[in-house]
Structures are given as C-alpha cells and as structure tokens.
Amino acid sequence: MADTAVRRPAGAAPALRIAPRTLRVLLGFCVLVAWEVLPRSGAIPTLFLPSLSDTLAALADGAPEYGRHLLFTLRAIAVSMAVACGLGIGAGLLIGSVARLRRIVQPLASGLYAVPLVILYPLFTAWFGIGPQSKIVFASLYGLLPCLLGTIAGVQTIDRQYLLVARSLRATRRQTVLRVLLPAAIPTVLTSLRIGGALVIVGVVVAEMLTSAEGIGYLITRSRTLLDSPRVFAGILLVVAMVFAFDGLVRLLDHRTRHWRLSTRSGDGGA
Amino acid sequence: MAGKATPLPEAPSPGAGAPGPSLRALPSRNGSIRVTGLEHTYAAAGRVTKALEDIRLDIAPGRFVVIVGPSGCGKSSLLMMLAGLVAPTAGRIVCGGRALTAPDPDLVGVVFQEASLYPWLTAQENVEFPLSLRRVPRAERTQRARDKLALVGLAGFEDRYPHELSGGMKQRVSIARGLVQNPPVLLLDEPFAALDEQTRISMGDELLRIWEQTGKTVVFVTHSLTEAAYLADQIVVMSARPGRIVDRVEVDLPRPRTYAMMGTPRFAELRQRIWEQIRSQADG
Ligand SMILES: Nc1ncnc2c1ncn2[C@@H]1O[C@H](COP(=O)(O)OP(=O)(O)O)[C@@H](O)[C@H]1O
Ligand SMILES: [Mg+2]
Numbered sequence: 001m002a003d004t005a006v007r008r009p010a011g012a013a014p015a016l017r018i019a020p021r022t023l024r025v026l027l028g029f030c031v032l033v034a035w036e037v038l039p040r041s042g043a044i045p046t047l048f049l050p051s052l053s054d055t056l057a058a059l060a061d062g063a064p065e066y067g068r069h070l071l072f073t074l075r076a077i078a079v080s081m082a083v084a085c086g087l088g089i090g091a092g093l094l095i096g097s098v099a100r101l102r103r104i105v106q107p108l109a110s111g112l113y114a115v116p117l118v119i120l121y122p123l124f125t126a127w128f129g130i131g132p133q134s135k136i137v138f139a140s141l142y143g144l145l146p147c148l149l150g151t152i153a154g155v156q157t158i159d160r161q162y163l164l165v166a167r168s169l170r171a172t173r174r175q176t177v178l179r180v181l182l183p184a185a186i187p188t189v190l191t192s193l194r195i196g197g198a199l200v201i202v203g204v205v206v207a208e209m210l211t212s213a214e215g216i217g218y219l220i221t222r223s224r225t226l227l228d229s230p231r232v233f234a235g236i237l238l239v240v241a242m243v244f245a246f247d248g249l250v251r252l253l254d255h256r257t258r259h260w261r262l263s264t265r266s267g268d269g270g271a
Numbered sequence: 272m273a274g275k276a277t278p279l280p281e282a283p284s285p286g287a288g289a290p291g292p293s294l295r296a297l298p299s300r301n302g303s304i305r306v307t308g309l310e311h312t313y314a315a316a317g318r319v320t321k322a323l324e325d326i327r328l329d330i331a332p333g334r335f336v337v338i339v340g341p342s343g344c345g346k347s348s349l350l351m352m353l354a355g356l357v358a359p360t361a362g363r364i365v366c367g368g369r370a371l372t373a374p375d376p377d378l379v380g381v382v383f384q385e386a387s388l389y390p391w392l393t394a395q396e397n398v399e400f401p402l403s404l405r406r407v408p409r410a411e412r413t414q415r416a417r418d419k420l421a422l423v424g425l426a427g428f429e430d431r432y433p434h435e436l437s438g439g440m441k442q443r444v445s446i447a448r449g450l451v452q453n454p455p456v457l458l459l460d461e462p463f464a465a466l467d468e469q470t471r472i473s474m475g476d477e478l479l480r481i482w483e484q485t486g487k488t489v490v491f492v493t494h495s496l497t498e499a500a501y502l503a504d505q506i507v508v509m510s511a512r513p514g515r516i517v518d519r520v521e522v523d524l525p526r527p528r529t530y531a532m533m534g535t536p537r538f539a540e541l542r543q544r545i546w547e548q549i550r551s552q553a554d555g
Contacts, residue, residue, distance in 0.1 A: 159387075161383060161385060161387040162387065162389065164356065164383065164387070165381075165383065165387045165389075167356060167374060168354055168355075168356055168374045168376065168381045169374070169376045169400070169401045169404055170373075170374050170375070170376055170404070171404050172404075175404055179400075179404075180389070183389070183391040184389075184391075186391070257391070259390055259391055259432045259433075259434060260390050260391050
C-alpha cells in the first residue's frame with residue numbers, strides 16, 4: 001500500500017550514512033571481539049576477565065546447573081514483577097486520581113524511594129527466612145516504588161480535557177479509571193515499568209548474592225569465592241541477557257502504544 | 272438573589288416562543304433550552320471572580336444560536352453549565368423540559384475547544400466511545416459510529432488515529448462523537464478556533480449542512496464576529512467583567528448561507544452592530 005511506502009523512506013535514503021541500528025550492532029560486535037581478544041592476548045589477566053569463548057564454554061559446561069538456577073531466578077523475578085508492577089500501577093492509578101490520598105502517599109513513597117532498601121534486606125531474611133519469600137518481598141518493594149511513583153505522576157500529567165470528555169459522557173468512576181486514566185497514563189507507566197522492572201531484576205539477583213542457596217546471584221557469588229572467573233562471567237552474561245530480554249519486551253509494548261505518544265503535545269515533533 | 276417568582280422580561284427573540292409548563296411532558300425530549308437568572312462565581316486561591324451575571328437565554332428547538340464575546344467573558348463557563356459540567360452559583364437551566372443538573376449525553380452533545388479525542392483510539396473507536404460506555408451492542412455501535420463519520424464527511428478515515436488526521440478532520444470526528452448518541456442539542460466551544468481561515472470557513476459550511484440535515488439545536492461559542500454572523504439564527508453578544516449578555520441579534524440573512532454573503536451590506540451591518548456593542552461595553 002501507499003501508506004507503507006510513505007512510512008519507510010529510510011530504505012530509499014542514500015547508503016552513505018550508517019544507520020544508527022547498524023552502528024549499534026557494530027558496537028556490540030566490537031565489544032564482543034574485545035572481550036575475546038584482550039584476555040587472550042594477555043592485555044588483561046584472565047582472572048579479571050576470562051575470554052568470551054572461555055565464558056561460553058563454562059556456560060555450556062554447566063548448562064544443566066545454570067538452567068536450574070536460572071529457572072529459580074526467573075520464577076522469583078516473575079512473581080516480584082507481577083507484584084511490583086501490578087500493585088504499583090493499580091495503586092498508582094487510584095492514588096493519583098484521589099487528590100487527598102495522593103498528598104498523603106506521594107511524599108512518603110518518594111522519601112522511601114530515596115532510601116537504599118538493600119540495608120533492610122537482613123531484616124527481610126530475619127522475617128521471611130532465606131528462601132524465595134524474602135527475595136520476592138525485597139525485589140517487589142524495590143520495584144514497586146518507581147512503578148507507584150511513575151503512575152501517580154502519569155495520572156497527574158493527564159490532559160484534563162480527557163477527563164472532561166469522560167465526565168460529559170457520564171462515564172462511571174470505574175470506566176474513567178480503566179478507559180481513560182489507564183490508557184492516558186500508559187506512556188509514563190511504561191517508563192516507570194522499565195525502571196521498576198529493572199530494579200526487580202537487580203533486587204532478586206542482589207538478594208541471591210547476599211543470602212541464598214539458589215539462583216544466578218548465588219552461582220555468581222559461589223564461583224567468585226572459588227575464583228572461578230569464567231563461571232562468574234557466565235552468570236553475569238545470563239543476568240545481562242535477562243535485562244536485555246526485559247528491555248526488549250518493554251520496547252515492544254512501547255511500540256504498540258506509539259499512537260499515544262505521537263499525539264501528546266510534547267511529542268508532536270517526534271520522529 | 273433573583274427570586275423564582277419574579278417575572279422575567281420577555282426575551283427579544285421572536286423565534287423563542289417557549290411552550291408553557293403543561294406541554295413539557297413530551298415523550299421524546301426536544302432541544303429547547305431555557306436559562307434564567309444564571310450566575311457563576313469562581314472562588315480559586317482566595318480570589319473571587321464573578322464570571323457570569325444574570326444570564327437569560329430562551330432557545331427554541333432547532334435553532335442555531337451563536338454566543339460571541341471577547342476572551343474571558345465567560346463563554347466557556349456558560350457552555351460548561353449548559354453541558355451540566357459546572358454547577359451554576361445561582362439560576363436555573365431547563366433543557367428539553369427538565370431541569371439540567373448533571374451531564375446528560377442523551378440530551379446534550381458537546382464539542383470542546385481543543386481536539387479532545389482520545390489519541391489511543393481510532394476515529395471510529397473515538398466515535399463509538401460514548402456508546403461503549405453505555406454498553407450498546409457492538410454491531411449497533413459500529414454502524415452508528417460509521418454513519419456519523421460519514422455524516423461529517425469522514426467515510427474511509429475510520430481507522431486513522433487522531434495524530435494521522437488534520438486539525439479540521441479531528442474536529443469533524445469530535446462533532447461525530449457529539450452526535451453519536453443523537454442528542455437534540457449540540458454545544459460547541461470555539462471548535463474551529465485553532466484552524467486556518469480556509470478550513471474554518473469550510474468547517475462552518477459543513478456544520479451548517481449537518482445542522483440542516485439533523486435539525487439539532489446548536490449553541491456555538493466563538494470570539495469571531497464573522498463566524499457568528501455567518502452561522503447564526505441568533506447572535507447572543509456577551510461582555511466581560513462580569514460576563515453578561517449585552518445584545519441579542521436576529522440574523523435575517525437567507526439560508527443556505529454562502530461565502531458571497533460576507534460581502535453584502537447586511538452582513539457588514541450585523542458585524543458593525545455586534546462590534547459596537549462589545550466595544551461600548553469595553554470602554555464604559
Ligand atoms: N476554573 C476556574 N477558576 C477560576 N476562574 C476561572 C475558571 N475558569 C474560568 N475562570 C475565569 O472566569 C472568566 C471566564 O472564563 P471563560 O468562561 O473561560 O471565558 P471565555 O471562554 O469567554 O474566554 C475568566 O475571567 C476566567 O479567568
Ligand atoms: Mg473559552
């Protein structure tokens with residue numbers, strides 16, 4: 001269709017300038033090459049940085065073990081993510097739309113957000129044991145705050161005209177929240193989801209590194225005490241992969257909601 | 272304040288022969304609007320602004336009434352009250368024979384100043400939105416929204432998102448949304464203010480065509496004298512601080528209105544009269 005032809009003018013652009021996408025891939029490739037070459041040539045001791053191939057070999061070698069621990073970590077992340085984002089966004093919508101509630105909760109939540117919650121982790125292990133519960137509670141709380149704060153802020157910045165239209169149509173409170181506030185807040189919510197979700201992953205892995213007998217974080221700590229660098233980096237590689245996968249997911253969501261962003265006034269000039 | 276029993280002087284509008292209270296209990300609600308002793312005072316941050324004072328309107332069903340006045344004279348406030356979105360400080364609004372105290376989309380459709388479409392919905396979905404709030408079955412919803420989009424000349428644009436439409440098209444969608452529940456009254460608050468001159472004139476023509484086709488009562492707010500004279504059956508001229516009605520002008524230009532009429536002496540006279548009312552109030 002003509003429409004699709006108009007939307008992809010880049011294909012017809014002169015090939016002289018390198019597309020950002022190509023540059024990105026190239027940069028990633030350079031990092032990987034450096035990772036392989038620097039330790040191998042002896043420029044960096046392999047104890048500090050094992051080569052990429054050694055790391056991958058360690059990963060392949062311990063595949064069943066890594067798989068088991070990865071699953072464990074992923075499960076904790078999934079539960080924490082659901083709690084943090086579900087609760088954070090849900091409560092954020094409610095709190096953001098009730099002015100009195102907002103004035104009470106917002107300063108408290110942003111104050112709490114500034115506290116490095118990891119100092120509370122020993123408490124959590126005392127309360128919930130060293131099993132998955134304490135990790136989940138910790139990571140949920142860690143990710144909840146940015147989701148909550150972001151959603152509250154998102155609701156605040158919603159064009160009041162949207163609400164006026166809903167009111168003129170006699171939308172119920174429930175309809176207003178679900179069909180106007182929620183979609184209108186989506187761009188901000190996604191931003192906070194990105195931060196909150198990343199913090200959930202951090203929270204789970206850090207908790208595993210501190211006190212746990214399972215999970216990728218635990219594997220990293222254990223391998224480090226054994227000075228088994230390739231296995232440490234194999235664990236790190238898995239964490240990075242998880243973060244990238246999560247980011248890709250959010251990006252996908254972001255793309256599916258591009259219409260909102262395109263028509264907000266501030267985003268009008270965007271690509 | 273204005274006592275209920277105080278007989279109000281008759282409105283100078285000839286077309287506004289409002290039926291007595293006994294005739295009001297008609298099964299299908301008509302688009303008559305009667306406003307008496309309306310006042311509004313905003314109290315914000317310790318400051319009290321008297322936005323409207325002693326507003327009286329008597330609009331017969333099917334009329335095209337334009338409210339014109341300088342910015343800040345309370346036009347939007349008045350329209351918000353006619354839409355049931357703002358409660359008046361004093362006075363009474365009777366619409367379709369019943370006191371209006373809350374928004375009633377079956378009676379009054381509203382088109383807002385800025386394009387107030389939901390950017391996450393397509394044109395079609397935006398027009399369907401009022402119906403879906405009322406749980407109208409999907410098939411009926413689709414059909415009715417399609418019909419309204421066709422009425423405003425947007426057949427074929429159903430799947431476009433607001434950011435893919437021009438300013439004029441967005442306001443067409445807003446009009447379609449305002450009409451989709453088939454209310455007898457349509458309120459518009461400076462709907463074409465953000466459009467360029469040419470689009471604005473052709474949108475005026477479109478609105479007149481829609482009005483003639485549907486027989487709605489239209490209350491149209493603008494600060495443009497030309498737009499007022501071009502569109503209206505009756506022009507209500509307002510003045511600021513506090514906002515009040517200073518003149519009511521019957522527009523006797525024949526219909527259908529044409530662009531050429533803007534050059535006629537009668538048109539100039541009308542504009543002149545409105546302008547003088549506004550100016551004398553501003554000076555005094
Ligand atoms: N929400 C509000 N709070 C306080 N003052 C208001 C509010 N809305 C409007 N006003 C004041 O009331 C007057 C009329 O405003 P408005 O109805 O928007 O006028 P118009 O639409 O004719 O420009 C203005 O002086 C404006 O400052
Ligand atoms: Mg206004």
